[in-house]
Amino acid sequence: MISQTTIESILNAASIEEVIGEYVTLKKRGANLVACCPFHNEKTPSFTVSPSKGIFKCFGCGKAGNVIRFIMEHEHLSYVEALKFLGNKYNIPVEDREETxxxxxxxxxxxxxxxxxxxxxxxxxxxxxxxxxxxxxxxxxxxxxxxxxxxxxxxxxxxxxxxxxxxxxxxxxxxxxxxxxxxxxxxxxxxxxxxxxxxxxxxxxxxxxxxxxxxxxxxxxxxxxxxxxxxxxxxxxxxxxxxxxDKSRSLYGLYFAKQHISRQQACYLVEGYTDVLSLYQAGIMNVVSSSGTSLTEEQIRLIKRFARQVVVLYDGDDAGIKASIRSIDMILAEGLQVKVVRFPQGEDPDSYARTHSSQEILHFLENNQVDFIHFKISLMAEEMKDPIKRSSLIREVINTIAIIPDVITRTVYIEECSRHLDIEELILTREVSRIRKRNYSKQVQRAKATPAKAAEQDAEAAFQRKPSEGLQGKSEVSRCERELLYYLLKFGQSPLHEETTVAEYIIGALEEDELEFQDPLLLHMFREYIQLSGDDLTRRRHFMNHSNLEMAQYALDLLNKPHHINLKVLKDSLPIEESLLKENVTKAVLVYKLRVVSHTCNKLTGELRRAQMQGEESNMKEIMQKLTVMMEVRNSFAKELNRLS
Structure with missing residues (x-):
């Protein structure tokens, strides 16, 4: 732990206008200072710094906080790393604990x-x-x-x-x-x-x-x-x-590109050192390289810290592309958007950048981006004439779609795949669902084989905040997650139907719609519950006596407080009784699904509004597709809930 005295010393020494002034040009406006926001592109300044209050606020993108928060956001550092960054700047020693x-x-x-x-x-x-x-x-x-x-x-x-x-x-x-x-x-x-x-x-x-x-x-x-x-x-x-x-955790050029990647929310991924240098020199500064080695999950996660979209740049060599195409699946598996640009035959990013102007390069990159479905189909165009090879390609594309963690993105790609390959959406949806269930079963089996201590170490990061922290706008979802976890701990092994326990019903219902808890602590408790065996008492004792004190305290609080159904769709709170178990658990699962989908709809509506204000027509179309799908899902859940009420 870093002492409060040290934190106060840093806050006293670090003038917010001085620190932020090193990143943007601040201009006086009344008692405050203004600038164009360093976190998003804008022409009219909406980023305000208040020296008297020691805070900043952008009225465009909403980012706000004190000088520590600014460094965390701008340099993509943790809280402790930001304190050390400022401590080093102002010559204040920062030790979070005594070293051995x-x-x-x-x-x-x-x-x-x-x-x-x-x-x-x-x-x-x-x-x-x-x-x-x-x-x-x-x-x-x-x-x-x-x-x-x-x-x-x-x-x-x-x-x-x-x-x-x-x-x-x-x-x-x-x-x-x-x-x-x-x-x-x-x-x-x-x-x-x-x-x-x-x-x-x-x-x-x-x-x-x-x-x-x-x-x-x-x-x-x-x-x-x-x-x-x-x-x-x-x-x-x-x-x-x-x-x-560690070459698997390093990307060439990322130190120079990180701010450009963050601001543009996109990263160009190339193969070699000179590809990076040529593009950077030409003004395409949001570019990194895997240094000629195969792309790794750790490298993708590095990019993910700064942007949600990766644009992979390939040269015109078919053999080289086919050898490295697996990287697309890896990027999609991390939840990132992927676009692909293929250079003309005989060209690569380095040679193209050396023979074209900056505007020509940018125009080429922006106008030749395609999604992975278009890319794979174009790459295998000749093979599409052979029925066997066509079948193999379709299966490859379906496997790639199944990797994508976001259900809305998957749905959009299924529609694209159906249109380009002339296959019914229903067939594609069923096949994707089958593959995901198979992959999920494999993950569960691996999780069950993982020693408990190793699982705790893997999830250590999940315990750095309490369940209620950082969930503004998700309180309804969080309440529902707590509700479901309560049912699991209290009645998990009780029969709900003739051959189904409460736990089997809840786990199966979430798996059916590919949902996972959004709170890290509750998610880890849920995953750990799946690995356990024994009756309800044994499982409750496991959590109440857990080696992780935060988890143990949460389980105790959840089980010992007077508990009532906390669902707005019910006119009155109903006490939890085993005689009402079937009705209440069924409703709890439906309400949880409804809350998750409603939260997603609200988020998409906000994104659509911003896209409309900024005139991003292509982005608006994509958001509308997602929103339409989610609203249909929301309506189906609401109808089912009304039927049960």
Whole structure:
């Protein structure tokens, strides 16, 4: 825990107008300051800062808070990270708890490795820009590719000497430990062997160097490109994974692109380092690269922190596209929107950006985006003539649709798929539902096989706030979730119908409409309940004596307070009695579904209103499709509820 004294010291030292003034140009308006909002695009300033109150408020997008909240939103940091960010800015030490000696040693080692990496970046950069060989080979190559000195310096590009150990010897002479040079992967250690003495060598030799940065801008690794055409020489060599660098959790260019991605709510995803550099230099700054490796879930989640849409840029090579098309499914599985742009044959983002103006590039990217259904169909156009291959493609598209977690988005894509592939929506819907149920069953089986302690560790983040926190606008949904959890804990194993228990009915009803609790704590309790065995008493004791104190306290409060049905659709509150169990549980499930759908309808209505105000016709059409579907679902739930009342 960070002490309240430290927090107050930071708030006292951090002038909100000074901090925000580093990100936007503030102008005086009465007692306040105004600017165009840094969180969304606007031409008329609606972002207001009140120095006297120490708060900011945007009347356009609604973001508001104090100086800590601003840093959290703008830098995409947690509360503790934002405090440390401001503490570092104002030289206020921030410790959230006392480190163990082992933790302190590990932190110091990581810090030392980062210092070594930053030394290496400066060494390679200096060699590129000042040494004759660096200029003749590395700088000539980069300038021939059209890169300006400004972009070279901004991204910290460099060149590695061709000699065996020039960098290692220079770094050691400068006082950097050999152990850390090896740990970062900059130096390779060769142990003594038969006929060979122990030795060391630079990992990167005679290569153009691309530093890889963390989200906070620290150099964590490198990619090195050889300019030789020899088949014996790998074209690219990357830093190995280390205590400071994990390639599966890093994206090249994200440090420079994150604010542009956040503001535009879209991220262009490319393959190579030079693709990023060329597009960025051309003014397309919301671009990142997976550094030539297969895209990972962790990398997708990094993008998800900043935007909800990914635009994947492919070159014209069919074989390369087919080999990497799995990344589309992975992005969709994380709940992100996916568009695809394919460059003309023989072109890639780098070459296209070098031969076209910024406006031409932007026009091409905006006018050639297609969804994954169009993309897969166009990619397999020739194969569509073969009935067997056509069937295989249709199944592939259906499997991709089934991955999408959002039911509305799935419904829209089913309609698109039906229209383009000339298949009835009902057939597609049934097949998607079948696949999702099969996948859900597999997940449940895996969850049951997961040890309880591991499950708790996986869900640790869910316990950082209470169930009631952060749920404004969802109070009705939250109440219904508590209601259903109460029935599970109190009567879960009681019979509801002849062959169905209360728990089986509730779990099955939610699975049927692919619903999950929205509150993280209640969701984890629900998932953990599914894994348990035994009677109601055994299950209640499990939660009331849970090792997680917040979960235990919640279960105690839920079961020990006088409980009444808290549903507005009933004229009077009814006491929970087993004689009314069937009626009340059935209604509770229906009301929960109705509340979730109503909340979604309200959200979509707000999005539609904003789209109308901003004249976004294509977006309006998409929102209207979703809203129509959800209103039909809402009406069906309401009719069923009226029938039971």
């Amino acid at each position: 000696p082992e933790e302190a040693q590990s932190r110091m080692r990581r810090d030392s490795m980062l210092v070594v990496n930053e030394y290496a970046q400066k060494f390679y950069s200096q060699y590129l820009l000042e040494e004759q060989r660096g200029k003749d080979i590395g700088l000539s190559y980069l300038t021939e590719r059209g890169f300006t000195e400004s972009i070279i310096r901004q991204f910290g590009l460099g060149f590695a000497p061709s000699e065996k150990d020039t960098f290692t010897q220079t770094a050691m002479a400068a006082g950097y430990k050999q152990e850390l040079l090896i740990a970062t992967g900059l130096t390779i250690h060769y142990p003594a062997a038969a006929g060979r003495a122990e030795g060391w060598a630079d990992r990167f030799r005679d290569r153009v160097m691309f530093p890889i940065h963390s989200l906070s801008g620290r150099v964590i690794g490198f990619g090195g490109r050889s300019l030789q055409s020899s088949k014996q020489t790998a074209k690219y060599v990357n830093s190995p994974d280390s205590e400071v660098y």
